[in-house]
Amino acid sequence: xxxxxxxxxxxxxxxxxxxxxxxxxxxxxxxxxxxxxxxxxxxxxxxxxxxxxxxxxxxxxxxxxxxxxxxxxxxxxxxxxxxxxxxxxxxxxxxxxxxxxxxxxxxxxxxxxxxxxxxxxxxxxxxxxxxxxxxxxxxxxxxxxxxxxxxxxxxxxxxxxxxxxxxxxxxxxxxxxxxxxxxxxxxxxxxxxxxxxxxxxxxxxxxxxxxxxxxxxxxxxxxxxxxxxxxxxxxxxxxxxxxxxxxxxx
Amino acid sequence: xxxxxxxxxxxxxxxxxxxxxxxxxxxxxxxxxxxxxxxxxxxxxxxxxxxxxxxxxxxxxxxxxxxxxxxxxxxxxxxxxxxxxxxxxxxxxxxxxxxxxxxxxxxxxxxxxxxxxxxxxxxxxxxxxxxxxxxxxxxxxxxxxxxxxxxxxxxxxxxxxxxxxxxxxxxxxxxxxxxxxxxxxxxxxxxxxxxxxxxxxxxxxxxxxxxxxxxxxxxxxxxxxxxxxxxxxxxxxxxxxxxxxxxxxxxxxxxxxxxxxxxxxxxxxxxxxxxxxxxxxxxxxxxxxxxxxxxxxxxxxxxxxxxxxxxxxxx
Numbered sequence: 001x002x003x004x005x006x007x008x009x010x011x012x013x014x015x016x017x018x019x020x021x022x023x024x025x026x027x028x029x030x031x032x033x034x035x036x037x038x039x040x041x042x043x044x045x046x047x048x049x050x051x052x053x054x055x056x057x058x059x060x061x062x063x064x065x066x067x068x069x070x071x072x073x074x075x076x077x078x079x080x081x082x083x084x085x086x087x088x089x090x091x092x093x094x095x096x097x098x099x100x101x102x103x104x105x106x107x108x109x110x111x112x113x114x115x116x117x118x119x120x121x122x123x124x125x126x127x128x129x130x131x132x133x134x135x136x137x138x139x140x141x142x143x144x145x146x147x148x149x150x151x152x153x154x155x156x157x158x159x160x161x162x163x164x165x166x167x168x169x170x171x172x173x174x175x176x177x178x179x180x181x182x183x184x185x186x187x188x189x190x191x192x193x194x195x196x197x198x199x200x201x202x203x204x205x206x207x208x209x210x211x212x213x214x215x216x217x218x219x220x221x222x223x224x225x226x227x228x229x230x231x232x233x234x235x236x237x238x239x240x241x242x243x244x245x246x247x248x249x250x
Numbered sequence: 251x252x253x254x255x256x257x258x259x260x261x262x263x264x265x266x267x268x269x270x271x272x273x274x275x276x277x278x279x280x281x282x283x284x285x286x287x288x289x290x291x292x293x294x295x296x297x298x299x300x301x302x303x304x305x306x307x308x309x310x311x312x313x314x315x316x317x318x319x320x321x322x323x324x325x326x327x328x329x330x331x332x333x334x335x336x337x338x339x340x341x342x343x344x345x346x347x348x349x350x351x352x353x354x355x356x357x358x359x360x361x362x363x364x365x366x367x368x369x370x371x372x373x374x375x376x377x378x379x380x381x382x383x384x385x386x387x388x389x390x391x392x393x394x395x396x397x398x399x400x401x402x403x404x405x406x407x408x409x410x411x412x413x414x415x416x417x418x419x420x421x422x423x424x425x426x427x428x429x430x431x432x433x434x435x436x437x438x439x440x441x442x443x444x445x446x447x448x449x450x451x452x453x454x455x456x457x458x459x460x461x462x463x464x465x466x467x468x469x470x471x472x473x474x475x476x477x478x479x480x481x482x483x484x485x486x487x488x489x490x491x492x493x494x495x496x497x498x499x500x501x502x503x504x505x506x507x508x509x510x511x512x513x514x515x516x517x518x519x520x521x522x523x524x525x526x527x528x529x530x531x532x533x534x535x536x537x538x539x540x541x542x543x544x545x546x547x548x549x550x551x552x553x554x555x556x557x558x559x560x561x562x563x564x565x
Contacts, residue, residue, distance in 0.1 A: 056433060080439030092434045094427045096555065105427055108420065109439040153437065 004068030005029040006191030013061035014052035022048040030191040037202040040212035046195040054086040085158030092149040095138030106152035143174025163194040179205040269503030274456030280493035282449040283429035287350035291357030294476035296326035296458025297465040301377040319383040330458025338450040364473035376472030492551025
């Protein structure tokens, strides 16, 4: 393993069309064992950032480094072998495959015996998945689907986990359970970068945070400090008053 | 009675032959979600390859190698696979209806090449005298056709057995994963582009096999056999039978080909002779109606993919 933070994004310019960047030089970093949230109003470029890191959106300028090693522009399917787990936003389980088959898919890059051992460990961590292992993933609740998607990504013991709005559409209880899972990842030493619409809940469950607006860095710092930062209210004003109230994150 | 049996054998040979193409499409659409609207083109490649490899030599026309039937089948699959590889490399970055438009255009191009490249395909006249192996094994059309039906049934059985093994393998799971969420599949370390290409090539090889079986039975190949209506028929067979289910694909082939041939017979009896020439159009309308009705009242087909919702979700 090389030196440097688990993840570094440096002045990343990226977008879905070559001449129409969504990100205009965004930087962020995540240390091992740390949970970092990326928040911001709609259209800020949060999901684009995580997709650019995950190799799903072309990075036209800037760099992405994993433990000091340049992975800029590496395709999504190659990043799994580099120790990067990615959980896409919603619809991220294979609905017509069973829960067990979904987990087997997560272990595809590993030798079968190792994958099966990891699946047993995963069942120990998330008993609800073992109880329903032979059911189609399509019958799970939203929260259980997210847990399955995270568990599947965990099979290869990623050093960096990227989560794109993991609590989208979940009930408060299910979102709380999911944040517990995210905390568990960092306690096992993984670096976690999490994009979230629910800024308040995200910061409460993170060590640090980045606030993006219009594809640029606006604020960053300790999550506990950002929670009371008045400028965040201005950034979000008119966007999501339920997520963040004026005068800071309530 | 013998006439009925003869016709039944003839009907089963053709419907099972088309059933092979439906199985290829099922791999692409049913299991992988690839919208291939150029099925007729890949059947044509297989058919012409069979004709060139096994047919008699002709003046001023390429081929006539008179190779054995089995070599013709293998060659047809390989030629269709190579064609699909080039088409796939060029088009598989496209999604859904864009892929459909591209493959439809390619199939039309293939048909036009068959029509105009006389040295390779015989042009509008096509290629004749393609041998049916059963003619060397027995006397009499009924016995010969029965033997050919046995060959087709064996090919169908082997194709289904191989496809069942494939779709239950890790690669088969990957096909379904890509069909459902390509991004999630990519995040697990597999290249969706590569797997999509592999499924496209394998599906087209099976379509080429269908073309080879067809041409060897009919004994003649013509560019007019591979018009876009053939793609439409194969798609209807899959939708009616049920995609992502190999048994459904085969059932759809039997039903739709049955409706097609029966409607042709009825139209020839009830439609005034002066508009008989439009009978084919009426058959196409009928098939279209079946397709629409199926999509409205039973969108998963007669025996589609296994039901996804368990008792937990229904309660």
